[in-house]
Structures are given as C-alpha cells and as structure tokens.
Amino acid sequence: MSIQILEEKDCGRAVLICTPGPDFAFGPVFRSADEAAAFLEWLPLDPRDCSEDTLARKLDQFRERPTRPCPGCGDEIDADAERCEMCDRIGAENDT
Numbered sequence: 001m002s003i004q005i006l007e008e009k010d011c012g013r014a015v016l017i018c019t020p021g022p023d024f025a026f027g028p029v030f031r032s033a034d035e036a037a038a039f040l041e042w043l044p045l046d047p048r049d050c051s052e053d054t055l056a057r058k059l060d061q062f063r064e065r066p067t068r069p070c071p072g073c074g075d076e077i078d079a080d081a082e083r084c085e086m087c088d089r090i091g092a093e094n095d096t
C-alpha cells in the first residue's frame with residue numbers, strides 16, 4: 001500500500017489517498033499537491049497511522065516551520081536543511 005496525492009484541478013488543492021484499496025481520502029486538505037508532497041517528506045510518521053487530530057496538528061507545525069529559499073532553485077526548504085530536494089544542491093547556503 002502506498003500513499004498518493006489527489007489534486008483538484010480547478011482550485012489546486014489536494015488530498016491524500018491510499019492505494020491500492022478502497023477509494024478513501026484521509027487527512028487534511030492541502031493548499032496544493034506540492035504542499036502535500038512536502039508534508040509527506042517532512043512528516044516522520046506514516047500518516048495512515050495518525051488520527052485526524054494528529055495530522056491537523058502536524059500540518060500546523062509543518063506550515064509554521066522555519067524555511068528559507070534555496071539559492072539554487074528558489075524552492076522553499078527547511079531552514080536547517082542540508083540539501084535541497086528539488087535541485088539536490090548540498091550546503092546550499094555556501095554558494096556564491
């Protein structure tokens with residue numbers, strides 16, 4: 001079983017679904033598929049094992065975490081990230 005992101009085309013929001021299996025979405029509604037993907041990467045837990053309350057709390061933490069723009073690609077990365085997931089740049093801060 002794996003987790004997939006289902007994106008709503010008109011508004012761009014996204015939800016998590018579990019595949020294969022019964023067609024059920026679970027967890028919070030994300031602002032975008034990108035946010036959902038970043039949240040899954042950031043979350044140290046399996047969201048399928050979390051209650052809705054836990055996921056809501058984790059999403060708040062995720063949205064409030066300190067971030068900085070990657071000097072390589074401009075993507076928003078964790079303030080303490082050692083490498084950028086988008087451009088795979090290591091030690092992004094030390095570049096000129």
Ligand SMILES: [Zn+2]
Pocket residue numbers: 070071072073074075084085086087088089
């Ligand atoms: Zn980057």
